[in-house]
Amino acid sequence: MLTVLVTGAGGNIGASMIRGLCDWNRSVHIVGTDVSRYYCFLSQADATYRVPPASDEAYFDRLSEIVERESVDVIVPSNGWEVRALSQHSETVPAVTALPQGGAVAQFQDKWRLSQAFADKNVQTPKTILVEDPSDVKRAVDNIPTDYIWVRGIGIKDYPGRKMRDLSRIVDWIDYHDGWGSSTVSTYLPGDDLTWLGVYDDGTLVCSQGRKRLEYGESRSWGTGAPTVSRTIHREDVNELGKRSIETVDNAPHGVYFADFRADEDEVPHLTEVNPGRLGTTSSAFYLHMGLNLTALLVQIALEESYDAPPTFNALPAGFHYISKANCDPVVVTDEEIESEGFEP
Missing domain, CATH: 3.30.470.20 (ATP-grasp fold, B domain)
Incomplete structure (x- = not known):
């Protein structure tokens, strides 16, 4: 029987993927993993295991142990952290994945690097400025000619984006999230x-x-x-x-x-x-x-x-x-x- 491991099995994306495997006209043994000791109880997989965060050095040892114990054929990740880890170290785990190259994943997941990658390409992006200190915020407010600007972190679910304009509130928002050097401000686009x-x-x-x-x-x-x-x-x-x-x-x-x-x-x-x-x-x-x-x-x-x-x-x-x-x-x-x-x- 085919065995598929779904990461983040207690989350909404993991739950939908498990439903997809259950709806498939093929017999599948479903293994779920999750970081949370609580969300593991939400998993609808046939077998569920708790794992360390993907950034933890013990992550791959634990995942490999589960893969070998359950004879997992395929791993399908449901979140950006595990996508990054698995794409960069796919040879570490004895199961296959359908993932992009690790270098491409890292570039896509960094919103600042991504905006710069398209600066000289035929893909339009909002005007974006990396903010490393409050002077960058003032420069952005002065140089982005829209009523509002969009403030957000550059990483995987770094912190929520927000439409703002007041200089002091933007500085406070970035301060609150300890976001200097890892935040951007962009043109706020009002359309679809x-x-x-x-x-x-x-x-x-x-x-x-x-x-x-x-x-x-x-x-x-x-x-x-x-x-x-x-x-x-x-x-x-x-x-x-x-x-x-x-x-x-x-x-x-x-x-x-x-x-x-x-x-x-x-x-x-x-x-x-x-x-x-x-x-x-x-x-x-x-x-x-x-x-x-x-x-x-x-x-x-x-x-x-x-x-x-x-x-x-x-x-x-x-x-x-x-x-x-x-x-x-x-x-x-x-x-x-x-x-x-x-x-x-």
């Missing part, structure tokens, strides 16, 4: 909040899908965290820009990536970040609801098996909304249903 997910197999784009985020009802800041409402879209510019954003940095893309964009006042998308090697909170659940089992596809790519490939672009129909909130069962609703059955105020 867009994302594009692509799955690659050894340099070839297998399938992709674009989406527009509509509401962040449970997030502390717009554009941070998972949206509560998002909608599938078919946009040629987003498809082209998403593909180019990945392939500009990674010359042999492999596995899954999702690129985020914000549009300017003329509705031109600008790249804001790329998340390599993992599914997102919404895509892992939404696309599975729509019949696109990306977890199963990634396992087949890792095993170098043949598979039925979805359409390269626009893998799902446009105009479907995914609506989800904590403690509520998510629903998928069409444009037509919202127009004809939407609740009146």
Whole structure:
């Protein structure tokens, strides 16, 4: 029997990937791992183990022990920390993965380095300044000609991004997060909040899908965290820009990536970040609801098996909304249903 290990099994992405493996028309023994002694209880895997953080030197010893004990064939990580660790030390663990190259992962996960990588490429990004002390904040406020600027950390889930303008509040916000040298301020773009997910197999784009985020009802800041409402879209510019954003940095893309964009006042998308090697909170659940089992596809790519490939672009129909909130069962609703059955105020 095929054995697949899902990391972060007690989290929302890990839970969706486990559902994908359970829905697959194939017998799979599912092993879950999680860092949290509490979230392990949320895992729906057949067997669940606690592991140290991926930054801990004991991480690979513990993971290898689990892989050997459970005869794991494939590892599918669900978070950026384990994507980075596994992509850089894949030979350490006796199981296969479908992950990008370690160097590309490191560059994608550093938002400042990523913005600089596109400075002389044909990919538009917001004007961005690295802030190392308060004088950089003043320079940014003086030189970014928008009503607001976007302040955020540059690493993996460093700290929430926030739309701000007041100089003293920006300095206090960065101070509070001990973010000098690891924060950026950027042009705040007021247009559509867009994302594009692509799955690659050894340099070839297998399938992709674009989406527009509509509401962040449970997030502390717009554009941070998972949206509560998002909608599938078919946009040629987003498809082209998403593909180019990945392939500009990674010359042999492999596995899954999702690129985020914000549009300017003329509705031109600008790249804001790329998340390599993992599914997102919404895509892992939404696309599975729509019949696109990306977890199963990634396992087949890792095993170098043949598979039925979805359409390269626009893998799902446009105009479907995914609506989800904590403690509520998510629903998928069409444009037509919202127009004809939407609740009146």
